[in-house]
Amino acid sequence: MVACLLELKMKKMKRSDRTDAIKHLYSRASFGINYPDLLRLSKVNRDKVLDKMFEDTEAFTLLTVAKENILRPGRKDNPTEEDIKIYTKKRTEQEEAVNIAWVSHLSGDKAHLREKLTLFWHGHFACRTNNGYYNQQLNNVHREHALGNFRTMVIEVSKTPAMLSFLNNQQNKKVKPNENFARELMELFMLGRGHYTEADIRESARAFTGWQFRADTSEFFFNERQHDKGSKVFFGKTGNFRGEDIIDMILGKRQCAHFIAERLYRFFVNDVPDPIHVKDLGDYFYDENYEIKPLIRRIFSSKWFYQANNVGNKIKSPIELLVGLNRSFYIRYGRPGVLLQLQRSLGQAVFYPPNVAGWPGGTSWIDSSSLLVRLKLPSTLLNGGIIESEGKPDPEDEAYLATARKSQTNVERRVQTYPEWARFRKDLPSGINREQLAYVLLTPNVKPGSMDNIDQSDPVQMAIQLVSTPEYQLC
């Protein structure tokens, strides 16, 4: 009865430059927008829309699903094969729980811009551990500093057990430096290739000696005894540098600001960066002392962000696709494990990047099989379908698979998903036609006449068909 009244109240919107702009903003800053929000926000001044969007990032919640660091039984405890099996199982379950918790978070959290940026930083500071607790810690660092200061972000990330173990800084000691962390810090996290020398890597690795964590507390500690206190030559300067000094000297180069600006541009604007826009953003970032929030705001306030060549042309990552569907149709998962399975069959599971360079993105998401899975995803999730594609087990799950004596992970074929159709219908004005619904759900312009086959009798069936198109793969 209530739903019925509201349905009557929902007005039809008229497409305008303002609705175009809000829709585009939400396709990039968030994971899409629903009909009522688009209608409402297109009447508000854009600065106010942005104010509200940034304000909504203030109240956020951290992931807390992993409660303890599950440690491998030590040698002195003489663990049996069974003990190791139990440990492997618990650890795998915790890792999966953290993955599912984040995807659920992405699918529902109100601080959507912060979550979107967390996803950006997750790809930028790509990291893998076999430890769900460490994964969660690092993810919370990304979330906390997502809109904060980049210097703080880099230092905090560098001090997480996840990164310290992943890039072997735990083994970076005075007598035998390990260069892995120093190399990736410059190549992938702060500068890009060609802006430092091999000697810079060697010397800066020495500055990070002693940056370690304690497994029992899962906390960073500076191991003075392992730290190389000798003098180092870095970027042509000589001094008794510590890790923080190295990070500051890298930040001192404008290239660092340009590098981050370009990565953000590729994520939020276009796979092909415009050098003039990137330079402007980079200079601004540098002058703003590496504050992330004003930089993001500058992107969303610029005229070029809304230009036609930057609209509806980015291929959604599998996570963006999945989260977008979850948000548009308010999908509840009877078996949350399905979320991880879907990520695997789509080709992107969070916390399992292909390597430290992160996911390459763009057209690399698309091949014959992944595209088929993507096009069938809506009918799988929204029409109570089954999952046909198993995806591949992650290479790091091999130990678990070996002990579990299975050659494959079990496939939960029945997805058991529950979209809230009543709510979805309530969002729409009565008598909405396919062009109007397509306008809300799809970002590329749809050619008139190309949707003639789509059945208009029911908005739900119409929506399922609209999101099963190649156009829906773009944002």
Added chain:
Amino acid sequence: MRSSALASGAFLVPSFLKPLEALAFDQLTGHKNLVIIQLSGGNDGLNTVVPFGMDTYYQKRPGIALPPSDIIRLNDLQGLNPNMVALKEIYDQGWMSVINSVGYPNPDRSHFRSMDIWQTASNADEYLSTGWVGRYLDSNCQECKDPYAAIEVDDSLSLALKGSWKKGIAVKDPASLFKNTREPFFKEVIQAGDEHLHEDNLGYLYKTMIETYSSAAYIQNTSKTYRSTAEYPQTKFANQLKTAAKFINSGLSTRVYYVSLSGFDTHTGQIGQQGRLLNTFSEGVASFLKDLKAAGSLDDTLVMAFSEFGRRVEQNASNGTDHGTANNVFVFGGKLKKAGIYNEAPDLVNLDNGDLKYKVDFREVYATLLDKWLNVNNQQVLNKKYSGLSFI
């Protein structure tokens, strides 16, 4: 998508799709196939090709070393795990070669990174976003222009088969791929497709759909003409190989097939688990090779089996082994130039921090396959010229 409620439309095959499907048996004679088998998890090479003639092997592995009497002897030093008895006959026929101590400099002991290195053929400190078979497709050779030039017999595509411009196709079952691409909504999109074939991302999506549509038909229509009478064991792995044999024997103009077998990460209770997997592997491969022999295609087929790393020489406390480095690679085929054990047995004494030192860079193996089997200059694919080996 059994309960799909998607509406149907008209079913016309656009005319521009037809030339691709018209291709068939013309290139068949002398067509060479490469089958790559990935053993995931880090197969323990020392309990696969067992150095039973070395005392060190028994000293370092008191709980898991295989007794000399059980070994299928290949020479005085090395022999096969008893679970690999199905390969004895294959070995004796001269269809099998074992390359010892294959690896790469600065080995990485994490599964995903080392697998990434093997699939992209990168250096240990380099990150590539394309796979080596994918770059072979990108090289635009005459035989690799169609998407089905490389088929992974699975339902998703590995990085190994993804190039910058071209990608292979994953086909677990040709009939269901065909069925999937003939669903009404897929057809409707294809029909609208020619209007969208621009150089942008939307154009790329349409192009991929059209190629999938077309390839699915070609693969299904070609492979259904062949009926195999060969017997295979009832395992998922053998089934993958059976599908690959069907493709090869029906004359599909595919050059590279990719299959995998998972579960080799044997940190605990290794004997049983690895034994089962090696049995699955050996029986599957032996059936596959015999099937190809019977159909007359063994001489035109080469099989290469690898794992992302071997395991440490010394066993661990749980009767298992931990991640190591260099490992053996198997090559199978009817026309091997050097069958049997290709090079000297691994040195179990001079170790690198408890691990085997590699003697053959895995990219030398790839280079050999590229130059001598797929007829493409290996430098084009591997970004550096490798001199290659002489097993073919």
